Amino acid sequence: MTLTEETGDAWQSERRLTAIGRIGLSVPARQAVIDQQIIPGSSVLDYGCGRGADVGALTSMDVAASGWDPYYHPNGRLEAADVVLLTYVLNIIEDPQERRRTLLRAWELAKQSLVVSTRLTWERSKIKGAEFGDGVLTSRRTFQHLFGASELRGYVEDVTGVRCVSAAPGIVYAFKQDEARLSYLARRIAPHVAWLASDDAASAIASVIDQSEQRGRIPRLEEMPGQMAELLAHLSVSELQRLVRSSADSDKIAEGARRSTLTTLLFLALELFNGRGPFSCLPLFVQLDVRAFFSSYKEACQRADRLLLKLRDDSYVRGAMQASKVGKLTPTALYVHRRAIDLMPIVLRLYEHCAAIAAGRPSEWSVLKLRHQGRAVSWLDYPEFNSDPHPRLKSSYVVDLATLKTSLISYDQSANRPLLHRKHEFLSLDDPDVPKCERLTQSEIKAGLYKNPHLIGTEDGWEAELVRCERALRGHRLVRRS
Structure with a gap:
């Protein structure tokens, strides 16, 4: 254990004062639920749980949650769990060595994944105090070490020794198994395609045909929901293939194959950006897509590598922006609404995903901005985009891919906010x-x-x-x- 109570060190700050009371889940815990890192039936340890709000909220969601805190819950159960939450703990520890030990202990307690969150550098203006060590000591004697978004990811990677993912600004996931990390990335890039409801063999076949048209290939039995596999058990693989080929729309199959090929390239290129693993670690559907649409895994990786290299080519990126069927192109950047980003050329989708993995994509945003002079991604939040004819800008979160530095500019309190014109230019036709x-x-x-x-x-x-x-x-x- 750590967090000073177990190491015998004396606190130099009033850490207990940083624990706030809240109703419902904290932002990091909510993000982990949204991302299916925490699901009903899983076990969760909130390490440094403060007053215990996340533990109570997760317990009400049928999650086996427990918490430990050196001040508020020193007698809490401190046992290994599927998921360990280390939320807003590292930033309040003034001793860098203890900070590192705390992160390492949390990692040791995690069976499947660790969720780490901290406060970020752009919050410095909200904290009044004097410089102390590598942070700020406030008048209440609370300490804050503020991390850069990409700095946090690098720090967690350094301590845990595994490749990590930024789930959102200030929230990082570390996975015990590479397969879990890859599955998480795959869900972000290629959201699950729902199967049509089936209660008999005929509707089950119709659902398989629909999936085939969307994926560009016939799904394997192990990809199907359990009930559907039972409904089709009387058919041999060749019979099912014959039924699909005779009934599916060939144009839709071709379009699905094109879409799946590009999605696979996007996934493999992003995986190289984040550190590529072996073929056997890939999610099943990615393995099957590689086999269906490429001559080999090696060929797929080579094409993905070339795609990633094209991000460094200014003329290629600019050409992709000019060729994009969606978005508003200005002399410095391409602006695309959230609803249209999947229609951008594949290299531009990779551009955005790389920034998101490195430093986190905010949960609230409306318009994506991709600079073609240099490499920087901005997620712009226009909360009233749908209802306001000229929506006002609330905030801009920027990631510079050259330096991985991030910044957040808030216009929430501004008396003269920027606004948009020609809204249709940001949308798909x-x-x-x-x-x-x-x-x-x-x-x-x-x-x-x-x-x-x-x-x-x-x-x-x-x-x-x-x-x-x-x-x-x-x-x-x-x-x-x-």
């Missing part, structure tokens, strides 16, 4: 919101509202132009100002 956004843009152009583009990028400038042109907005309609 078949997005249901495009027609009304295009109509609004044409009305605004006709009214002369874009005559001074340098003025309309902020709330005040846009409102001044509306007044000048004697116009007002009613939802996504432009009307004369009364």
Whole structure:
């Protein structure tokens, strides 16, 4: 054990004061639930649990959760668990050696995975105090060592000795088995395709046909839900293949194969960015896709390697942005709405995923920004994108891929926030919101509202132009100002 109580060291700060009371799950615990790292029936140890809010919330979700804290729960059970939470603990430890021992002890207690979270460097302005060691000592004698998002991932990798993944800014997952890490990455890149409900052999065959059209290949028996495998048990593999080939839409099969091929390349390229493992560690569906769409694993890896190398080629990345069927291209970057990012060229999807793995993708964002001058990814949060004809920017989270430095700019308290125009340009052509956004843009152009583009990028400038042109907005309609 560690956290000082077990090492006999004396605390130099009032760590107990950093434990806050909350209702419901903390952000890291909620992220672990969303990412299926914590599921009903699993065991969880909250190491340094503070007042124990996460333990209570997880227990109510049928999770075998327990907690230990040197101050609030010193008699808590300190036993190995499937998942260990180490949330906002490392940043309050003023001794670097004890900080490292604490992380190592938490890793030793984890059977499957470790979830580590800390406060980040951009929160420095919220903390009032004097420099102390490698952090800040506040007037309440609480200590904070603030991590950079990519620094946290590197630190956890160094201590645990395994490759880690940034689940979100300030949240890192470390896995005991490489197969678990790869399965997590695969779910992020290729979300699970739901099987159609089946209660008889005919509907089960229809579901297999649907899966075949979406994947571009006939699924194997071991990929099917258990009940469906039972419904099809009377058919031989060759009979099932014949039924699918005779009934499936060949064009959909071809499109599914193209999509699966690109997704596999994306996964393998990202895995190289994060450190590639052996073929046997890949999730089953990835192994089957490699066998179906490539001549060998070696060929698939070579193509993926070339794809990753293309990220370094400015002209290639710029060409991909110009060729993209979605997004708004400016002299410095491509902007794409969240709903359209899967339609970007594969190298641009890889661009975004690399930044997300290195430093975390925020949970709340609306528009993706990819710079083609240098390599930097920004996730922009416009909370009212769907309802506001000119949504206001709430925050911008930026990852510089050259240095892996991150920054968060908040406009939440700004009196003159940046806003968007021509919303349809960020969406895919078949997005249901495009027609009304295009109509609004044409009305605004006709009214002369874009005559001074340098003025309309902020709330005040846009409102001044509306007044000048004697116009007002009613939802996504432009009307004369009364």
